[in-house]
Amino acid sequence: MDIAAATRGAFAVKRSTPLAAIAASLGLSTSTVSRALRRPELVKPETRTAIMIAAKKAGYSVDLERQPPKARIGSIGLVVPDIENPFFSVLLKSVLHELRRHGVSLVLADTNEEPLGESEIISTMLPRVDGLILASSRLDEAEIVELVRNKPLVLVNREVEGIPSVVIDPSSGTRQAVEHLAALGHKRIVYVEGPVASLSNRQRRDSFREAMQALGLDAAGIGPYAPRFEGGVQAADIAVARGCTAIIAYNDLMAFGIMSRLASRGVKVPDDMSVIGFDDVPAASIWSPPLTSVTGSTTETGKMATQSLIRLIGGKAREPHVSRRVLSQLVVRASTGACPLG
Incomplete structure (x- = not known):
């Protein structure tokens, strides 16, 4: 018997407790159990953990501390209502700066303040990106929830229950x-x-x-x-x-x-x-x-949203409070003065 071949991957074969038995005890398919042990990054974290624990109890040599390799992020999408609005230009620059640190590229879309066009633009963008930042979206909640089923998503200046967001x-x-x-x-x-x-x-x-x-x-x-x-x-x-x-x-x-x-x-x-x-x-x-x-701070908002999305794509658990808030304050300049009526 080739010992090296038998121990290759995340576990060592133990014939007395086949993978099918472990799968049956968890209500999973044998292929899912095998995938979790050999390619853990392909299995949901909670499912992977349950399989690892069951395999350990069954006598397989499993490293419970072993972490799957980080997901490689090629690009993310940013959708804004109007890139000519300086607020979104500053947001864009902040997102780009943070992505540059992680070696990730950006796909940008401008909906021109048109809710109907926004849905079509996002549908076209989704296959090309690993996740999405949706800024000041005009979509209804049901459409946004549907997006989450396809790709990781973070909202900016929009709140939908259960979806990570950064709101000023x-x-x-x-x-x-x-x-x-x-x-x-x-x-x-x-x-x-x-x-x-x-x-x-x-x-x-x-x-x-x-x-x-x-x-x-x-x-x-x-x-x-x-x-x-x-x-x-x-x-x-x-x-x-x-x-x-x-x-x-x-x-x-x-x-x-x-x-x-x-x-x-x-x-x-x-x-x-x-x-x-x-x-x-x-x-x-x-x-x-x-x-x-x-x-x-628009710059801080863009940074926080980008970091949250990168964590989501990497498979890390969401923060306990998925909606993060940036406080505002007044900057006084020369366009305000005493009331002319006295």
Whole structure:
């Protein structure tokens, strides 16, 4: 008998307890048991552990501490609603930086804020990647859950039960924004809404309402508008007509559009109207005037999402809390000032 051949792999053959008996005791196929012992990386961790323990008890020479080789990751996919939005550009750069450290390539897709196209884009991408980061998805929950059955998935700024996600929590930053404006004497503050299907929009709107109510102020809102410069241009005229003295926009791009339209109408920022955005994109600090904005580290968000996905693809267990939150805060610049009404 060739002893070397008999002991090759993760176990030594013991004829008195064949693999079929171990398989029957666990309710598994013989091929699954054999695969777990010879190629453990091909078997689910919980199944592999049960087989290893049963084989050890049956007298097979099994190393229970042995870990399967790490799964090789060739590429991951990143799907964003609009790559022209600086928030997603910063997120992209963060994901790329983290992937470079692991020698993994990236496949990028831009859905152009179109929910119907998003599903088709993801379907085309899935066969080409080992996992997926889905940022600010407009898909419904059932569609997202279906994706998980095909490939490991991590969500950014979207929460679906049981799926790992990284979410920027706007509550603290929004409260700071409202308190900042109230301290400047503003009482007529309006929130300009972004996309209806956006989780970020709902969270920012709700946080705005809570902060306003806490101060005894009416929480007025207008919109929704496209989350772009043009959307802000449209919103500016409505805000002026409402007689408000301060605006909190869904994102910085809309805030830029608002400020541009106000300037064309001769409404000075911040002398006549204060403006606050969200995301604190790079252009916020160099806009004229520099934009006060609520920030939640986009770079850290991209890093956390990428690390979570790499762990998932590698077969490591999910963290106890699959939804991880990044806190927000207000960055005060020159686009906010004292209320002109005194």
